[in-house]
Amino acid sequence: MNCSARAKRKAYKYLMRGLKINPVVLIIINVLAPSMYILISGMYLEIFLLVFACIVILLMEEYKMLFGLLITFTVLIGTYYFTISHEKTASLAMFFLILSQSVPCLFLAASLISRYTSAQLLSALETLRIPRVMVVAATITLKYIPTFAREFKLLRDSMRLRGIDFTLRKPIKSFQYFVVPQLFRCAALADEVTAAGIVKGIDAPRRRTSYYEQKIRWFDYAILALFVAGLGGCYLCTKMR
Amino acid sequence: MYKDALSGKEIIKASKLSFNYSESKDGIADIDFVINEGDIVLLTGNSGCGKSTLLKCLNGLIPAITEGNLKGVLSIEGSDYSDIKIHELNKIVGSVFQNPRSQFFTENTTAELVFPMENYGYTKAEMDERLKELIEAFGIGELMDHDIYSLSSGERQLIALASSVTMHQKVLLFDEPSANLDYGNSMRLGSLISRLKKEGYTILVADHRFFYLNGRLDKVLFMEDGNLKAFDSEEAFKNSGYNVRSFDLFSIDIPFRPVPDSNECIAEMNNVSYKNILHDVSLKLYRNEVVGIVGNNGVGKTTLAKFLCKTFKPDKGSIRIKDLPFFIMQDPDYQLFGTSVKNELSLVKDDDKKIEECLKELGLLPYKNKHPFDLSGGQKQRLQIGMAMLCEKDLIIFDEPTSGLDISSMKTVAGEILKLKVKAGILVISHDYEFLRNVADRIVFVSGGTIEKDFYLNEKTVSDLNDIFTKMQEEKAYEE
Numbered sequence: 021m022n023c024s025a026r027a028k029r030k031a032y033k034y035l036m037r038g039l040k041i042n043p044v045v046l047i048i049i050n051v052l053a054p055s056m057y058i059l060i061s062g063m064y065l066e067i068f069l070l071v072f073a074c075i076v077i078l079l080m081e082e083y084k085m086l087f088g089l090l091i092t093f094t095v096l097i098g099t100y101y102f103t104i105s106h107e108k109t110a111s112l113a114m115f116f117l118i119l120s121q122s123v124p125c126l127f128l129a130a131s132l133i134s135r136y137t138s139a140q141l142l143s144a145l146e147t148l149r150i151p152r153v154m155v156v157a158a159t160i161t162l163k164y165i166p167t168f169a170r171e172f173k174l175l176r177d178s179m180r181l182r183g184i185d186f187t188l189r190k191p192i193k194s195f196q197y198f199v200v201p202q203l204f205r206c207a208a209l210a211d212e213v214t215a216a217g218i219v220k221g222i223d224a225p226r227r228r229t230s231y232y233e234q235k236i237r238w239f240d241y242a243i244l245a246l247f248v249a250g251l252g253g254c255y256l257c258t259k260m261r
Numbered sequence: 262m263y264k265d266a267l268s269g270k271e272i273i274k275a276s277k278l279s280f281n282y283s284e285s286k287d288g289i290a291d292i293d294f295v296i297n298e299g300d301i302v303l304l305t306g307n308s309g310c311g312k313s314t315l316l317k318c319l320n321g322l323i324p325a326i327t328e329g330n331l332k333g334v335l336s337i338e339g340s341d342y343s344d345i346k347i348h349e350l351n352k353i354v355g356s357v358f359q360n361p362r363s364q365f366f367t368e369n370t371t372a373e374l375v376f377p378m379e380n381y382g383y384t385k386a387e388m389d390e391r392l393k394e395l396i397e398a399f400g401i402g403e404l405m406d407h408d409i410y411s412l413s414s415g416e417r418q419l420i421a422l423a424s425s426v427t428m429h430q431k432v433l434l435f436d437e438p439s440a441n442l443d444y445g446n447s448m449r450l451g452s453l454i455s456r457l458k459k460e461g462y463t464i465l466v467a468d469h470r471f472f473y474l475n476g477r478l479d480k481v482l483f484m485e486d487g488n489l490k491a492f493d494s495e496e497a498f499k500n501s502g503y504n505v506r507s508f509d510l511f512s513i514d515i516p517f518r519p520v521p522d523s524n525e526c527i528a529e530m531n532n533v534s535y536k537n538i539l540h541d542v543s544l545k546l547y548r549n550e551v552v553g554i555v556g557n558n559g560v561g562k563t564t565l566a567k568f569l570c571k572t573f574k575p576d577k578g579s580i581r582i583k584d585l586p587f588f589i590m591q592d593p594d595y596q597l598f599g600t601s602v603k604n605e606l607s608l609v610k611d612d613d614k615k616i617e618e619c620l621k622e623l624g625l626l627p628y629k630n631k632h633p634f635d636l637s638g639g640q641k642q643r644l645q646i647g648m649a650m651l652c653e654k655d656l657i658i659f660d661e662p663t664s665g666l667d668i669s670s671m672k673t674v675a676g677e678i679l680k681l682k683v684k685a686g687i688l689v690i691s692h693d694y695e696f697l698r699n700v701a702d703r704i705v706f707v708s709g710g711t712i713e714k715d716f717y718l719n720e721k722t723v724s725d726l727n728d729i730f731t732k733m734q735e736e737k738a739y740e741e
Binding site: 183184209215231233 | 322365369373382590648
């Protein structure tokens with residue numbers, strides 16, 4: 021028993037597969053990409069971002085995530101074409117299009133959260149010279165996501181046992197049972213996380229160093245170059261049309 | 262004179278220390294005490310007595326993030342707290358919190374250990390050197406670079422401890438360390454605390470339970486309603502007339518209950534196996550019976566309960582249960598969905614008269630219109646018990662109902678459970694010896710993936726229960 025439990029624990033060992041892209045690069049891409057829809061025609065940018073996100077995720081060897089991205093995108097874009105071709109549902113089509121456009125960025129952001137610890141993200145944000153207060157706020161938000169994921173399962177099970185399962189028949193009631201406790205948990209968690217940070221000197225008035233500081237390497241530049249070139253290409257295509 | 266010569270110099274001193282929260286009437290009043298270097302100090306008292314408030318004063322969270330009115334003098338190493346910035350204070354005082362969520366800022370063990378050093382601007386080389394020292398001092402080499410939430414409770418405690426001394430802190434504050442530890446790990450923590458004392462640390466442990474500190478204490482600070490009484494030795498505390506039975510668990514004297522004569526089987530497991538956790542487990546549960554499941558963390562106690570709730574399906578074997586049981590979780594926050602206390606109960610049974618009676622019995626009537634999340638921890642738990650009282654289920658399961666409860670609250674819960682067994686069968690998962698003695702008719706000991714012992718508790722079998730606890734202390738356990 022002990023051996024198996026130990027083996028299980030070992031399996032959690034933190035290992036990063038594939039290309040170790042500097043988180044700063046991913047953060048920059050995630051900030052820039054959505055705002056480009058202002059300058060560049062939706063379709064070109066959408067195709068480019070999809071291909072780009074697939075390449076990056078492939079380089080990271082996150083095959084499951086790649087699969088998830090493609091499926092989600094296909095389902096959303098499929099729904100878009102379906103809804104737009106029927107008069108009754110055409111008004112909903114735009115909603116699915118916008119959702120599908122956000123898929124590549126969402127998956128890139130998901131890779132940030134799943135592959136890097138909050139310490140690594142914190143140091144990445146520090147290198148961008150963002151004010152400390154914002155860095156701390158961003159890190160606490162990022163930290164909440166895995167905590168929420170852990171707690172979500174427990175909460176669903178607890179609702180099922182109480183006989184107030186999340187049901188589409190009573191969407192508003194279900195949502196209320198689910199969301200209100202979450203808001204309270206959020207508030208409690210914010211206090212706890214703040215305390216954890218403060219007793220560990222998060223507010224020390226010194227330049228923070230990082231154990232995980234990663235140099236920006238050639239492939240980081242290559243990925244950024246590919247990103248910029250792709251955006252440029254999309255821009256030219258939009259202009260030429 | 263002699264004692265003074267033996268003990269170290271004064272490290273923390275409080276005089277006329279008072280604090281009142283701006284949001285409530287709670288707080289502490291006129292507190293005086295001295296802690297000497299190298300002391301192991303127990304801070305105890307019932308829930309709501311002001312222990313947490315005092316701890317927050319000591320680690321600076323009061324006044325840094327908690328608002329209220331702080332008066333009096335608190336000093337450390339001769340300097341007044343008000344003259345020290347919190348980031349400087351936290352290089353002297355290390356905090357080990359009770360809840361992993363509030364303890365850890367990151368999810369990775371190595372990241373957690375270097376986190377304070379990064380904040381204080383250490384270079385990579387300095388961090389590597391200190392990391393090496395910490396790994397050696399706490400024997401945590403093989404835990405490095407792991408997901409913190411995949412560790413066992415004991416391992417997590419070691420990481421929490423190591424991370425609280427990264428900045429060479431000399432004073433360590435523990436907040437209810439036994440609440441999330443099983444019996445074996447609590448006892449190991451006791452030895453670890455003694456070792457830290459030998460290495461020169463000053464340690465203050467705030468806890469309701471202190472069996473793991475028996476024979477190790479230099480001083481006891483006992484709090485009651487925000488006031489403090491200091492005892493200069495463990496002996497003085499033991500002779501004080503307060504309820505200190507928790508020092509020696511096995512000596513407590515509680516009358517045994519007759520074996521319940523119920524033969525109505527309400528749930529049954531036959532030759533159940535699950536992953537590598539459980540093998541060929543069979544168990545029958547009867548109405549009007551309280552069954553206590555014991556075993557170290559990670560042996561599959563909760564898994565057994567989750568089979569009955571149909572959360573998990575066994576790989577092999579069968580489960581027979583008529584209806585889903587009512588499951589009372591350790592953390593009530595996961596289980597409260599109502600908009601008010603009364604509404605919460607009406608989700609279970611929409612019967613105003615019965616709800617009113619239930620609220621009255623649990624002393625929750627004055628709070629019936631409050632939001633469940635505005636209740637105190639103990640009140641939330643009573644509300645959970647109220648839900649169990651109203652539900653018409655054959656089986657009610659409690660998961661660690663007494664972790665973090667003081668003795669009198671534990672006894673109240675035990676009393677409520679005994680009332681519940683009149684109508685249902687009860688299963689309690691617990692590592693609280695005293696609680697089990699108060700409540701359990703039957704003990705089921707899970708070890709090595711199977712039910713090693715299953716017996717009714719009486720004068721003859723109590724030694725078996727004691728042996729189980731001794732065995733759990735020796736076993737090295739890993740969590741699910």
